[in-house]
Amino acid sequence: MSKYNIGGSQGRYQPSSNDSVLENKLGITDPADRDEVELVLLEKLYEDVLLNHLPDGMITVAQIKQWHHRWLGNLYAWAGDERSVNMSKGEFQFAASAQIPQLLSKFEQEYLGHYSPCTSFSSEQLAEAIAVVHVEFVLIHPFQDGNGRISRLLADVMALQAGFPPLDYSCWDENKSAYFAAIGQGVEMNYEPMQQWVDQALVES
Secondary structure (H helix, E strand, O other): OOOOEOOOHHHOEOOOOOOOOEOOOOOOOOHHHHHHHHHHHHHHHHHHHHHHOOOOOOOOHHHHHHHHHHHHOOOOOOOOOOOOOOOEEOOEEOOOHHHHHHHHHHHHHHHHHHHOOOOOOOHHHHHHHHHHHHHHHHHHOOOOOOHHHHHHHHHHHHHHHOOOOOOOOHHHHHOHHHHHHHHHHHHHOOOHHHHHHHHHHHHHO
C-alpha cells in the first residue's frame, strides 16, 4: 500500500499491482521494479541539473515543476503537474489540493525569491535558507509523489549555488521521526529544528 492516503484519478493503481504501484506508462506492477526505475531516472536528473544546468539566479516554481517532469515524465502521466488529490501521512494533513496554486505562488515570492540564489551565503545563512525552503515545500507537497526527493534536489541546488557540496542526508534517513517532527514545527513557522538537521547534513557532506 502507499505510504500516503490518496484518492482521485492521480491515485489510481496499476492493475495487478495489489494497490502497491501507481498507474504508470510502463505497466510496472512490482514496487521493487518501480523503485529501481525511479532511482535510475533520478540519478540522470541530478547529473543534468547539478553538473550541466545549475540555476545561477533565483530558483522558480516553473523550474521545480520541470525537474519533476523530466524525472518522472516517462513513468507517470501527471509528472510535473500540481496534485489534484488531497494527501496525508498518518494523522498529518498536507496542504489541500485546491490551495496549491496560491501556496506555490506565495512560496515563489516569499521564500524562493527571498532565499535564492544562495550566492555568497555563509554556512549559517545557507542552513537557514535551506531549512525554511525545505519545510515550506514539504508542507505544500505540490506533487502526487516524489516531493521528498525533489525537495532534496532543491536543497542541493541551493548548496551548490553557495559553493558548498550536496548535503549528506544519511542523518535524516536514520532519524526519520525527528526529521518529520522538525517539518511539523514549520507549521508554526519554527524552523530552528529543521535548521539543526540541515546544519548536520552540511557538516557531514
